Amino acid sequence: MTLMLRTVIFAKKVNINNVPVYNCHMCGRNDVFPGVKEDVGKLVGQLGARPVAHSISFDQVHEWAGVLSQALNRSDRLHAAAIAEVTEERVNQLLDLLLLADSLKDEAWKADLENRLSQLSAQYIF
Ligand SMILES: [Zn+2]
Structure with a gap:
């Protein structure tokens, strides 16, 4: 089994690009x-029963897909070392932003960043 990013087509109309499979x-x-199944399900749920044809970049919706997409930009295949490196960089970046959001007392931004960090938590990673 190889981990890769693929396009998932929903209801023959909506292309969900860069889904980890x-x-x-x-x-x-x-x-x-498995770690993104629930979030793909939520996204599909939001599309409703009769969606308009369009494309969604899952790597912009979900941090873990974003990390894999960046790791793929660095090499032609997904390597554990590259994934770990990109994950660490992204977590540090999000933690820096969280400090900033905290100092600005921006609760909505904080909640968004905390959600993004939770998408990179251990349950997703191997
Ligand atoms: Zn098989």
Whole structure:
């Protein structure tokens, strides 16, 4: 099983790009990465039963997909070392922003940053 980013098509209309999936070499089957399954489900839920045709970049919606997308920009395949490096950089960046949001007492921004940090928590990573 190889971890990669793929486009998931919902209701034959909505392209959800850069979704982390496990791809099986033997049968070609794709399984959405367990750690993001719930968030992909939420996103699909928000689209409703009759969505308008459009594309969504999942790597801009979900931090973990964002990290994988950046790691892929650094090499042609997803390597654990590159993923760990990008994750650490992104977590540090978000923590810096959290300090800033805290000092500005911007509660909405803080909540958004905390949510983004939780998307990079251990449950998602291998
Ligand atoms: Zn298989």
